Amino acid sequence: MRWVCLLFPRLALEGALRRRANPEAPFALIDGPAPRQCIRAANRAARDQGVKPGQARGFAEALFNAPLFKAPDAAPLSKAPNAAPDRGSRSGSSQRLETAPFDAESVERWRRRLATWAYGFSAQVSLHYPHALVFEIASSLDLLGPWPRLEARLRAELAELGFSHRLVIAHNPAAARVLVNAHDGLAVDEGGLESALATLRLERAGLGSIDADRDIVQTLKRSGFQRLGELFALPRSALARRFGAGLMRHLGELRGEWPLALDYHRPTPRFSRTFEFDRPVYAITGLTFPLKRLLQELSVFLMGQDAGVERFRLMFELEDGPAQPVEIGLVSAQRDPDTLLELTRSQLERVRLAGPVMRLTLFAPRLSAYAPIRRELLEGPARQAQAWATLHQRLVARLGEPVLKPLVEYREHRPEMAVLHGAGPRARDARAGAPRPGWLASVPQRCDDDVVQLLAGPERIESGWWDGGDIRRDYYLAQWADGRHAWVWCEPGRQGWYLHGWFG
């Protein structure tokens, strides 16, 4: 078991920056009640101007509005005072500090998204520690390559996502979490764990979480302890007596002696993504590219979930008027992006846009189990069945489900009821009965002049008095004027022939 801990020191800020058009412009997150709002985090451009966490909002904004020669107020705050006037002259007062309120909920959302991303590397992902993500990686190393390569990949993907991070791999999650406080890129194995932990300063060892009431770090420091190693060196019984079981447990967890149960992140089984257009889109054909992007993202998501999708919704948000939803239904679960695109496109061919589209949202509320097809093993019947399923899928996608019909025999005497309405129980045994025509006309038609000769019959069909659809007819096999064979009937005691089918 080896655990990776990723610490995101600027998660809230970077999450908010991702939504901004120009992430380079001075920006800060503010927190607190309205009259006493203060800076919670600031991006590089803002920090260069002297904005610091904890400043009052008004002060931070004043740093940008103040004329250059009054900047000395800000200068001591800046880490590079020599460079500060230089920057000030460049950015000047034309730049303003943009602010947004700190939103704990969106931070949580980003944490969950990152956990879903990490789920692609490991089945055991935990959000147990705030600001951090721990996941088990040893079981995935065979698949994802040796650790250095995987580390490079993790970092590259996080950089792509735009999140600064620190990363440590250690033998247990608790140790990884505390080591990431002091290190970045550290990889310790079981043997090196104790020595790596020993050098850690107490205030960075996560001891604050042991007991909220007692400031255990303060107590330990007053007792003369500076680093974890000094605690490890003490006899355990003495340590437990003086500082309580909580500390012992924490130290045990760090050293991997005490089992640690974590709640694992389970990705939400829903998918929702939106694509915004720069300009309105008027035709379905113009939606192909964004649709492809969305379906690719859906496919990646489904791959991570090891699931497929049978049904999803496309919401076309129109420039004027209400959103236009289109339900896309598939016959079986799919997750291949090309298949999804082909099926979605054929279903969209039947859709007329009610107006120019500004946003396209793909929403898959439910996932379903997906069994990937092992192509190399398919031979004979299995391959046939798969090809048939694909064909079925394609026909239904374009023509709609009710158009492709099976043939089912029902035990009902009235032809219309049996064939058209599917009344009566299903016939199970193959009974030989009176001859029936291969084709049944959906509505009997009057045909007095066309019958030349009656070849067989009559066969009396009299049924249905109980449901109001009672019939009383004599059926004949008749020869048509041009030699064709038809199934005709007349009502006993009445005039008039009706064509009801063809003996093909």
Next chain:
Amino acid sequence: MNGLKALLDSRQVWRAQAGVDSDRGEAVASGHAQLDAILPGGGWPPAAISELLSTGAGNGELALLWPVLSRMTREGRPIVLVSPPGVPYPAAWRQAGVALEQCHWLDVQGREALWATEQCLRAGCCAVVVAWLPQADSRLMRRLQVAAASGDTLAFVHRPLAKVPEASPAPLRIRLHRHAELEILKCRGGFAPARRIAFGAGA
């Protein structure tokens, strides 16, 4: 005779029969002895369209096709009927020996019927595709013929008698007369006999 051989050897005379037979797979027995005896290869041309021309439903088209349909469905292979002239009567199809669970029909008209036929042919998973396509002209028939060849599917296309004079890419064209009689208009790789052939219950 020697002269002919010399011509053949010098590739000045080309034998149509040889070329056709070599690139054609095994013919699919129609189940009608008289017909099989006449058709080149001894049955329906595989991976191709056979065209059936008639005045409409009731000319014995089912009696002609049921033997091959019942054999295919009993082997567990699906068949598709595209826009048939009426609703298939399950009892009759079962009596004819067709396994109903392998039988599907598509209730579509017009362009969609052509599209569906092509899809079924191309997919290569249908044992037989039977389509009623009065709207198909010779260009569309060519397209379907290519689809049938690429999907290696046995196909039958019904068209009205008005299409008899039109050229058709189908290797086999059959005109259905009265009930249980047919006339071969064209068969690639063989000679179309002038006489009518009886089939079905009466044969």
